[in-house]
Amino acid sequence: MKSNEEIMEILEAYDLVKSYRKAAALVGCNPDTVARYVKLRGQGVDPKNRKPRAKIIDRYMPKIEELVERSKGLVGADVVHDKITAIGFKGDERTTRRAVSAAKKSYRDGNRRVFRPWTPEPGLWAQFDWGEGPKVDGQRTFLWCAWLAWSRYRVVIPVWDKKIPTIAACLDETFRRFGGVPDNVLTDNEKTVTVDHIARLPVLNSDMAAIGRFYGTTIKTCLPADPQSKGGSEATVRLAKRDLLPTGVNLRPHYGSFGDLQAAAEAFCERINADIHRETRRAPAEALFEERTRLHLIPEQAYTAAFGQTRQVSRDSTISFNGVRYSVPYQHIDGTVWVRLAGDEVVIAAVVEGSAREIARHDVSTPGRPSIKDEHYPPSSRGIRRARATNPDEEAFLAIGPAAEIWLVAAAAAGTVRMRLKMRHAVEASAIYGPEAVNRALAAASEAERFDEHAIEDIIEYQRFEARTGEITRASEEHSLQPGTGAWASFGAN
Structure with missing residues (x-):
C-alpha cells in the first residue's frame, strides 16, 4: 500500500507526461501501479480503500448478527464463540470478538436512542x-x-x-x-x-x-x-x-x-x-x-379531599377516630383537621398558613386505649406548674429574673417558712445590688438549698468578693488555725 505522498507523486507525474510508462520511470514504480491509481481517481474512489478480503468467519456472520439482535446487543463474545464453534467455526476467539464488536456497533447504529436537548420555558x-x-x-x-x-x-x-x-x-x-x-x-x-x-x-x-x-x-x-x-x-x-x-x-x-x-x-x-x-x-x-x-395563581385553600375524614378538635386537643381518642397539637383546638389510616398508623393533617401539612401521627389504637402524646400539650397542662404572679409583690419578685421562679419552686418544695418576707428582702436587694446580682444569688441559693433570711445578702457579698479576688481561698491541713501538739513533746521527759 502506497502512502498518501507517494500516491500524490504518481498522479502528479502522470498529469505531467500523460503516459503510464514515463510516469512510472519518473517516480520509480511499475506502470501498472500508475494505471491503477489513475483509474481509481477517474472513478472517484479513495485509493486507500481496498476491497475487503474473504474471511473464514464471513459465512457465520448471519448467525452472529442473529444472536446480537435476539439479545438486543447484550450477548458476550465468549457465548457467541461457543455457539459458532459448535456449528463448525475453526477460527480463534480473537476473530470472533472482532466480528461480535462489529455486529454490536451495527445494531447500536440502527437502534440508537437520540436525546434532544430540553430547553425549558418560564412557568411551563x-x-x-x-x-x-x-x-x-x-x-x-x-x-x-x-x-x-x-x-x-x-x-x-x-x-x-x-x-x-x-x-x-x-x-x-x-x-x-x-x-x-x-x-x-x-x-x-x-x-x-x-x-x-x-x-x-x-x-x-x-x-x-x-x-x-x-x-x-x-x-x-x-x-x-x-x-x-x-x-x-x-x-x-x-x-x-x-x-x-x-x-x-x-x-x-x-x-x-x-x-x-x-x-x-x-x-x-x-x-x-x-x-x-x-x-x-x-x-x-x-x-x-x-x-x-x-405562573398561575394558587388556590387560597389547599386540596384536602385526599386527606381523609374531617374531624373537629375538641377542647382537650383530641379527635375521635374509629372510637379512639387521638391527640393533636393544642394550637389546633376548635379547628378542623383531616384523619386517615396509613398502614398501621393514623395520620392527622391540617391547613397551616394556607398550606396542608401533617401535624400528628399515631400508632393505631383500640377503643378504651386513647393515644395521647405529651408534646401535643403545653408544659402547664402536663402536670408541670409554672409560677404566675397574682399580686404586685409576686410580680416584682418574678421580675428579678428566671432564677426567681426556680427559687420559688425549690423553697416551696423544701417547706420554707416566711417566704413572702424573704421575697420582699430579695426585691429590696435588687434595688441595691441590681437585678442581675440578685438573680445569680437566687440561682446559687436554690442549688445550695439555702433559704434562711440573710442567705441572699450573704451570697451576693460572697460573689462580689469572688469577683474581686478572682479565686477562692479554701482551708487545708497545711494552714490550720488549730494549736499544735509541740508543747506536749517534753511532757513526762523528767
Whole structure:
C-alpha cells in the first residue's frame, strides 16, 4: 500500500507526461501501479480503500448478527464463540470478538436512542422525584425533591411516606414556595401516579388527576431513562441526599427528631437556591422572581379531599377516630383537621398558613386505649406548674429574673417558712445590688438549698468578693488555725 505522498507523486507525474510508462520511470514504480491509481481517481474512489478480503468467519456472520439482535446487543463474545464453534467455526476467539464488536456497533447504529436537548420555558415545567431519607427514631423517611425547570429553584420536604395524601400536601407546599403553579408537573411512573400503561401510554391515577385539576396544572409522567426531561429533579435528589443524610463525608450527626430533619432541609433549600447556578449563571432565588410572572395563581385553600375524614378538635386537643381518642397539637383546638389510616398508623393533617401539612401521627389504637402524646400539650397542662404572679409583690419578685421562679419552686418544695418576707428582702436587694446580682444569688441559693433570711445578702457579698479576688481561698491541713501538739513533746521527759 502506497502512502498518501507517494500516491500524490504518481498522479502528479502522470498529469505531467500523460503516459503510464514515463510516469512510472519518473517516480520509480511499475506502470501498472500508475494505471491503477489513475483509474481509481477517474472513478472517484479513495485509493486507500481496498476491497475487503474473504474471511473464514464471513459465512457465520448471519448467525452472529442473529444472536446480537435476539439479545438486543447484550450477548458476550465468549457465548457467541461457543455457539459458532459448535456449528463448525475453526477460527480463534480473537476473530470472533472482532466480528461480535462489529455486529454490536451495527445494531447500536440502527437502534440508537437520540436525546434532544430540553430547553425549558418560564412557568411551563416543574418536576418532582423521591429520595431515601435518613432514619429518625428508627423509622424510615423520604425526601420530596422538586424543582422549577427554568429558574432551577429547588424544594426539599422530608415526609414519612409516599402516599397520595402526602403527595397532595407536598405539591401544595411546593407551589406556595414557588409563588405560583406551573403549566405542567413531570414525575416518574410510580403506582401512586400511573395505575397502568396501555399501548405504552400512561393511565393517570384518578386522585392525581383531581389534584391537577384543582391546582390548574397537568401532571405528566416522563419516558423511562430519559435524562433530558427528568435529570434536574434527579440531580436535586442526589444533592439533597449528599447533604442531608448523615455520612462520613458530611459528618452530619443523626437527627434527634423529625423537626430537626425539617429544619435541616429548609436550611439546605435556602443555601442551594442562593448559590449561583453553573448553567444559568444566576441564583435560582433571583430567577424565581422573574418566573413568578408566568405562573398561575394558587388556590387560597389547599386540596384536602385526599386527606381523609374531617374531624373537629375538641377542647382537650383530641379527635375521635374509629372510637379512639387521638391527640393533636393544642394550637389546633376548635379547628378542623383531616384523619386517615396509613398502614398501621393514623395520620392527622391540617391547613397551616394556607398550606396542608401533617401535624400528628399515631400508632393505631383500640377503643378504651386513647393515644395521647405529651408534646401535643403545653408544659402547664402536663402536670408541670409554672409560677404566675397574682399580686404586685409576686410580680416584682418574678421580675428579678428566671432564677426567681426556680427559687420559688425549690423553697416551696423544701417547706420554707416566711417566704413572702424573704421575697420582699430579695426585691429590696435588687434595688441595691441590681437585678442581675440578685438573680445569680437566687440561682446559687436554690442549688445550695439555702433559704434562711440573710442567705441572699450573704451570697451576693460572697460573689462580689469572688469577683474581686478572682479565686477562692479554701482551708487545708497545711494552714490550720488549730494549736499544735509541740508543747506536749517534753511532757513526762523528767
